Amino acid sequence: MVQMCGCVGWLAGLPLGSTAAGATLPAAPTPSMFDPVGEPAAVILDITWLLIGICGAIGLIMLCLIGFAVLRCRRKEGDHREPAQVYGSNPIELAWTVVPLMIVFVLFMVSARGIFDLEKTSPPEGSLEVTVTGHRWWWEFDYEGLGIVTAGELHVPIDDDGPADLYLTLKSADVAHSFWVPQFGGKMDVIPDRVNHLWLQVDRPGVFVGQCAEYCGNQHANMLITVIVEPRAEFDAWVAAQQREAVEDPAVAAGKRLFLRTSCINCHTVRGTVANGTFAPDLTHLMSRSTIGSGVVPNTPENLREWVWDPQLVKPGCEMPSMKLSRDEVDLVCSWLETLK
């Protein structure tokens, strides 16, 4: 109930309806499961249509029957005789036991095939393998083959010759999370004492969003996922850039020194420096990301300063404390962070 007035403001300004958050994020379509971009999601959508057909028909029939009873079987005014008492009928009752059984059987067979098709225990030929670790409340993406670790944003290459496979290995660093990008396929939970796998596919370039789907505490709502599907050439360039160590720019050496003197290094890694914490996102190529804080705000200079000044203002409750730097120090550190292309 902190800011009741926030809502009053909203009531007054309803037609404007814009809050700052999200305004300049890369344009991404609504993460709708009806707009699949790969085979797993498409298979699921097919099953969904089948379900809608069958269950819709059952629902319609039942509603018609109920409607018939409601409209046609009312007591007439002044009619006080009791209707004929029907105690039951074996053939009819048998029919409505057996027919649903058969429907259930058909549904079961179709969906069981879906399960066995979609749940792959080993990566398909030529797929990109990424280890995804859920942290409270951000995602770590580890491209093991390529030696890249990044946070919040997943880059996936796509060639001209068809859809690209993606095979994720899912782990958790603390509590249970769930990885969900609806347009790619179903979700998979990320559980501390388990290693899960998820097969996904993409068939067109673009920016796609999803988010953590298992309640994991305070900032569960802001544990967002952005996936950038890009042509192979762009992806390769991104990989090459990511593989380099942190940029060394003498102009901002003071900022770097300050960063290294502060306890930032206990949590963050910047490759090429002594900062090697693993509790928090790798900052080596911070500037290559379009958002910070796992997608809460766009990665702009103001937002970055706001974040380093006090992350709790940007993402209240997140696991990074305010480092109590002065405004000048924040500027100093951020001017260095901004060189981490």
Add this chain to the structure above:
Amino acid sequence: MSVLQKPAGPPAATGPVPFLSRMHEWVTTVDHKKLGTMYVTCGIVYLIIAGLEATMMRWQLAWPGQEVLSPEEFNRLFTMHGTTMVFFVGMPILLGAANVLIPLMIGARDLAFPRLNAFGFWLFFFGSLLLYFSYFGGQGLYGMGSAPDVGWFAYAPLTERTFSRGHSTDYWILGIFVAGIGSTATGINFIATILGMRCKGMTLMKMPLLAWIMLIDSVLIVVALPPLAAGQIMLLFDRLLGAHFFDAQAGGSALLWQNIFWFFGHPEVYILILPGFAFVTEIIPVFSRKVIFGYPLMVAATVAIGFISVGVWAHHMFAVGLSPMLNAIFMGSTMLVGVPTGIKMFNWVATMIGGKIRFETPMLYSTGFLCQFLLGGLTGIFLATVPFDWQVSDSYFVVGHFHYVLFGGLVFAIFAAVYYWFPKVTGRLLNERLGKWQFWLLLIGFNLTFGPMHVSGMLGMPRRIYTYHLDRGWEFWNLLSSIGVIIQLVGFSLFAWNVLHSLFKGRIAGDDPWDAWTLEWSTTSPPPAHNFDEDPVVHSRRPLWDLKHPDDPDWKYE
């Protein structure tokens, strides 16, 4: 003449009883009707509390980026809303209704163990207070106190000490644990009553269906609640004694908690809905003026639901990465529940067809129940289909599903029951006109709130998020949901007013206002402390029908 003698009625009041001695009487009572009334009253109070909690959540979610609530407050609200609705609304109302009705319907004087019954009520009562006390004592010494914020299924390891400091989670554990012991005791009580205290002539197959369904329900209570208690004790040991059951760092397993919880949790939702089934099974025949269609199959379906429902729990865990084989098995068993449930649906509709239906409020709510439970059940079949569930598990689609079964099903059935049996318990009828207004407002408000949730879920909106970004395209559907709540609020307020008003000013009901057929309508309204002056004797499933139609009694056909 008949065996069904009316008692002389409650003794004439001799002057007003002082307030304190009246309270004393309620507090020390072991009478099943009083305890039942207390259960239901508490349940309805909690329904309003939890409903207001939900209203605040909808306010926060009405538009992206709202700041009505902080994340912590929101997380506490949905935890308390869900926990309260399941344990302190659903459970007490069904236990209370069964408390009032079972002895009256089977012609007994009271439950088998009246004092155990009172014990069960007070455990529930203090358990619920313990949970709500967390708002003051939750954080222990760390400040103002706070309610638990771990969700109603409290997934480990989020509930471990590392991630949930303070004592709010301990309050969640203890509150539910205490209330759970009370419910188990009451379940045992019901079983003993139904098996051991039926009146003369009432064989098992001549029991009213409500008694049958409550028997199965009680069996579920007895087998499903103790595992939850065991799980909670393990969690408590983890939190207070440093044990490692669910502590992943020391080899403990998050999945073990999920298995234990859902082994309880799924039967629990059937424990909640079965009494709803029981209410409409009693109400639909009376207002259709027809005997229930296919009594033996109804009994068989109830037993089947009871059996199957203990073998489906992993459908809440389709997304945790079970093997394809396990997923398929649990998908099959889950879909199978649709068959006996469908049998019930069909039998209700068959009872209505060919009848001469009177649409008084109880029947209105029952019809609403039929339509909405149908939709909720069908979305349940959607969810049971594993590949589809991988998409929408833990999304607003699930929230839509369970509100259709819990609100559209259970709560509508509860309203049907309240309107139907209120006259028996209080001697006065509720106002029909207000009741119909309330029905239509709730029907519209309900569908407006929870229908759009299916859409936002399929558009990728996860549940339990306190806010979302504008660019996700969910704002329209959420706004609809929130507007629906306003309509519901009006409906609920009408109900509150109706109850308070009718309690004192309502029309006098008489013994049998609905021209019904089961034993409870043969005694006075309200019934005397000993229920029946003479032990009833029955010859069929509808003893009052036999009495009203001596030329065409039921027992000729059974």
Add this chain to the structure above:
Amino acid sequence: MTTAPAMLAPPEAVPQDRMSNGKIGVTCMIISEIAFFGTIIAAYLFYIGRDINGPYPQDVLEVSVAPLKVLFNSIFLLISSVWIWLAIRSMRAGRMGAFIFWWALTVICGAVFLVGTGFEWYGMIVDDGVWMGTNLFGTCFYTLVGFHAFHVTMGLIVLTLILVLALLGHVSPRNIEKVDLVSWYWHFVDGIWIVVFFVVYVFGNQPIQ
């Protein structure tokens, strides 16, 4: 209302042969207890062999010696089932003296079992340093065995109460049903111990592969 025509005379209403409320109640209570223990036992089985640090059951439960100690202990508990059965039989036959004798023997055997458990725990806590928080084995062991011991204690309290009442002459063969129900509970506690014994000291105590 007029009397119904003779041809419509209802069939004879059979009085319901009432099952005893107490028996149904206690049976249901035992079922719920089984569900409770079943869950804890399932957790125990699930965690066997998953410890990531010692001491392991094999180190503590001492493969060669302890089973004998525990077996010795268990025999006291198990045999008490026989004593209580004899006590009930005597009571049925109206021999209150014999009842008191067998009943007292039951109490003694139960108490010996508890004391034995106490010694075992003492050894484990003080000598081996295993407690709830040590590892998964400790967690599961103390929870399962502890809850069983708790049930034995509750049973002993009730048994002792009845013994005292009997000694004071307040228990007569008329109370057979209630006393019998207490014996059901005691049999249940014994039965569970057989399962616990196999889970903890046999399955849970295999040498590490």
